[in-house]
Amino acid sequence: MTEETHRPELWKDTGAVSISFDDGSDSQLEIAVPILDQFDLPATFYINPRVRSDLEPWRKVGLSGHEIGNHTVSHICSRNFGWSGKKSLETSSLSDIEDDILLAEERLRNLLPEQTERTFCYPCYQNHVGEGIDRQSYVPVIAKYFPAARGTGEAANHPELTDLHYLTSWIVSGWMSGSDLIKATQAAMAQKRWIIFVFHGMSSQKPSRWDPTSYYHGGGFSGQEFNIFCQYLSQNRVNIPTNTVLQIAKQIRRWRATE
Ligand SMILES: [Zn+2]
Structure with missing residues (x-):
């Protein structure tokens, strides 16, 4: 048996794609989920389980083959954002x-x-608590409970070298087009890397122009452009495997355990 046939999955020789969504918005349910399902592409939805009634639609999404990921209840970030009245990472402990x-x-x-x-x-x-000399990473807390975790960063993930508990990702902005995402995918595949796309809100409009004042980097991503991207991934599924963050991470963990 050659080394290749030991591996049931192909993508280590091709790279891989994960599509992820943050914060569980209605626009994801209304615009993204139907397109993903139409093209039979599994995605990861990182939601904040605050109110039971808001959560119910995500049960159906999870049962249809998408991953429902943990994005904390309170969504604590740096106080530098200036969100008044919210807890901050600088004033939180690892146990908080x-x-x-x-x-x-x-x-x-x-x-x-x-x-x-x-x-x-x-x-x-962000993956820290405290500040200055008392600042600590909470990545080790995450590594106790989860097979992998997504952060962000410059390069796509090298399957053998990436830190599975702080995976890099590619943040999608509202002003980008489907062809921008296709080009980013092709660049990652050329390097045999795992690219994880991060979406926030979705929009029924065409991409808006870049707005430097918007936290969401120019508004939601256009459903029409998302359709173009998903169609591309679907048509190229043999050479460009797309799966949830969980499934790709588990595959990497299996490889690492046997090598
Ligand atoms: Zn978030």
Whole structure:
């Protein structure tokens, strides 16, 4: 048996794609989920399980083959954002963060007991508590509970070298087009890397111009452009495998365990 046939999955020789969404908005349910389902592409939705009634639609999404990931209950970020009245990472302890993550985990398990494991997503891509000389990473807390976690960064993930508990990702802005995403995918595949796209809100409009004042980088991503991207991934599924963050991370963990 050659080395290649030991591996049931192809993508280590091709690269891979994951499509992820943050913060669980209605526009994701209304615009993104139907397009993903039309093209049979599984995605990862990182939600904040706050109110039970808001969560119910995500149960159906999880049961249809998408991953429902943990994005904490309280979505604590740096106080530098200036969100008044919110908890901040600078004034939180590692155990505050751990409690919030475990509460989210309990609620997600109640919502969707059929999904027995999931990945984590760092709110605002930040992974620290405290500041200055007392600043600490909470990545080790995440590594205790999750097979992988998504942050952000410059390069796409090298399957053998990336830190599975702080995966890099490619943040999609509202002003981008489907062809921008296709080009980013092709660049990652040329390097045999795993590219994880991050979407926030979706929009029924064409891409808006870049707005430097918008936290969402120019508004939601256009459903029409998302359709173009998903159609491309679907037509190229043999050479460009697309799967949830959980499934790709598990595959990498299996490779690492046997090599
Ligand atoms: Zn978020």
